[in-house]
Amino acid sequence: MIANMQIIFDFKNSKEYISSYEFEKVNDEKIKIKNALPRQQDIGTFLLDFMNTDFDDPIDLTLFVNNYLFVYLLTLYDNTIIKDINNYSIELKKNKLQDFNDWIYENYSVNFEILQINLERVFNNTYYSDILKITDILDDEYDRIEELANNEKDYSAINELLVGNNTTVINYDLNTFFMNNIPESISTPYTFSSSSVDNFLSCIVKELIINIKNIKFECCRNCSYWFINKTNKEQKYCDFIYENNMTCNEIARKERASKNEKDDIYLQKCRKRYKNLHKQVSIGASQKVENLFRLFKEQYPIYQERYKDGLITGDELLEWLECMKVRK
Secondary structure, eight states, X not given: OOOOEEEEEETXXXXXXXXXXXEEEOSSSEEEEEEEEEEEEXXXXXXXXXXXXXXXXXXXXXXXXXXXXXXXXXXHHOTTSXXXXXXXXXXXXXXXXXXXXXXXXXXXXXXXXXXXXXXXXXXTTOHHHHHHHTSOTTSTTHHHHHHHHHHOOTTTTHHXXXXXXXXXXXXXXXXXXXXXXXXXXXXXXXXXXXXXXXHHHXXXXXXXXXXXXXXXXXXXXXXOOEEEEOSSSOOOSOOSEEXXXXXXXXXXXXXXXXXXXXXXXXXXXXXXXXXXXXXXXHTOOOHHHHHHHHHHHHHHHHHXXXXXXXXXXXXXHHHHHHTTXXXX
């Protein structure tokens, strides 16, 4: 019996509930695993935890598996261990546990890394273009892949990952899932269930894209962790604690604030142009200059923020500044 992974998305309350279990130490030689209420966490947490795990590191892999996939993989490792997947309490000796962990690393480390790479391609909208690079131009599929690569946007390639051998099903039995303790505030009457990690993750990505407006999956420029951006604004840094109890976003803002007009040549040039335009308008400039000054005041805060965030270079800032000159 394979223990299907199950998840429910409560978009109204921005929470997800995922199938869970508990570990209990019996003695120095044994541990006990028993089923537990689904874990409640912020929506998208499972996906981000998967994307931010180093599966080449045995310890990191073990931590992720223990958090989410232990029982699921245990039933694949030995389908005789758990008789009733909805009600179990089993004991494992440490030597068996070590053999199990070794088996997980040997069989799933590379597979999970490949799945990570494929999801990164989806998030960066480069899935089809990367396939195109390794597709022979004489291949029957080349023209189709080229068209998909040219039109790829908005994580459209996630459908490709769900096409083959899709094991995802919808389950309406919330009583069993919640062990007869369904939360009163929950807004969704069904779970998604799968016996395949790749289908499970692809289903999660698709549900988040469909149900969360303006969602973007982004990789932090500071720590390289993936995070979910739900705003219309560009956000290149995450809100995870990085160092000195500060998030990457807070660190970036602090560094950006230190990049000021006193010691930055590009911002000095912008400030000088502003002062020159202001002086010309104050002494009675032409309508052309007044219009340019008004445009400068509208656009400069945007370009200044983009430059401080590292989204444009100093040379690109100066290219814009050239447009803020009065032409004869």
